[in-house]
Amino acid sequence: MQKPRFINRHRVATGLALCLISTVACQKFSTPTKSTTPSPAQTKLSEPPSSPKTDEGIITGKVRVLTDNKAVLLRPTTAAIRGNEVWFAIGQLGSLFGDDKPQLPFQARSIPLEGGALGPAVQLPGKRYYPEGITAADDGTLYIGSIAEGVVHRIPAGSTTAELFVPTSITHRGVLGLTVDEKRGLLWLCDSDPKLPEEEKGGELVGVSLSTAEEVARHVLPKGEATKAPFCNDVVVGPDESLWITDSSLGRVLRVPAASALKSTPAEPWLTGGLVGGPPTGGSGANGLEFVDGTLIVSNVGRGTLTAADPSSPEPNRGARNIRLLSPDGTDTLLCSPDGLALLPNSKNEIVVVENGGCAAKAPRIAVVTINHH
DSSP: OOOOOOOOOOOOOOOOOOOOGGGGGGEEEEEOSSSSSGGGOOOSSSOOOSOOOTTTOOOOEEEEEEEOOOOTSSSSSEEEEEEEEEEEEOHHHHHHHHSOOOOSEEEEEEETTTOOOEEEEEEEESSOOEEEEEOTTTOOOOOEEEEETEEEEEEEETTOOOOEEEEEETTTEEEEEEEEEETTTTEEEEEOOTTSSSOOOEEEEEEEETTTTEEEEEOOOOOOGGGHHHOEEEEEEOSSSOOEEEEETEEEEEEOOGGTTTTOOOOEEEEEGGGGSTTOOOOOEEEEEEEEETTEEEEEETTTEEEEOOOTTOOOHHEEEEEEOOOOOOOOOOSSSSEEEEOOOOOOOOOEEEEOOOOOOOEEEEEEEEEEEE
């Protein structure tokens, strides 16, 4: 049996990963006629997602569920792969944005890659941690960030004990999406906080040393139209070493070229609005990020979709297209507020998707989507 290797990705890529504004921003599901108590995996759409109607050039994504345990999945956010397990942050976003008290202790949980019973947990300190981003280094070290506390904890390989790594002195707001940059020896983190007063909101991508936790670079996300504040939610390192970032507030994907990664230059908007924008009713857009066989995949938390884009395209808005999501029985479906993404080990087309349950169906899940070009 081949020894499992550690995959450097979270996210189940990075940050909130949330339907931040309200469940109105999420897609609506209709009730199936064949069952009076459908599981989340059986929930059908009232309208199919926007996707090509011909077989030529269509991209499909078949969805299978690893777990839909609502008692455990308290608004999960992102995921990372460590060995043969998927680790995911239990964000408790309903408590963060509502009046309910959180269930303590805050945790990250795990499940085998093939599904089944839940595995070990990592307990996180304090009454306000609210974990959002999680990522894994090649050696199996996990990193988990806190929205409310603005810190990052490290969990050594083979351990479930969290130790403080990035202190509050590094961040200006809070910690969301995370990814490990092995080549540069950095941990990249999204520095944002959706709960701050409007005048204090902002988004920055910060790189800290994996050996010292000291800040090495900081990239500011520019404001959008009408000076609306950006919201840095997730980050991934591309095959060419460029940095890719989502701004969920303004519904866009930004880029930092590889040559500028260590220069603290502003991030450049690359893909804006359209398929990665928020829904017409308002709310959040682009969220999780992952590369699948050279294609950039973007989750849209407000629309319940996954979008594929060519990272080398000079006109990404024209070339981007939604993936046609399919239930196990082959019918069209949407995801319930898709958040973080993570590529499965030894796979070129399977990604873990964390559905944070912010949609009208309130159906959080950890799912695997198999992507195919036709």
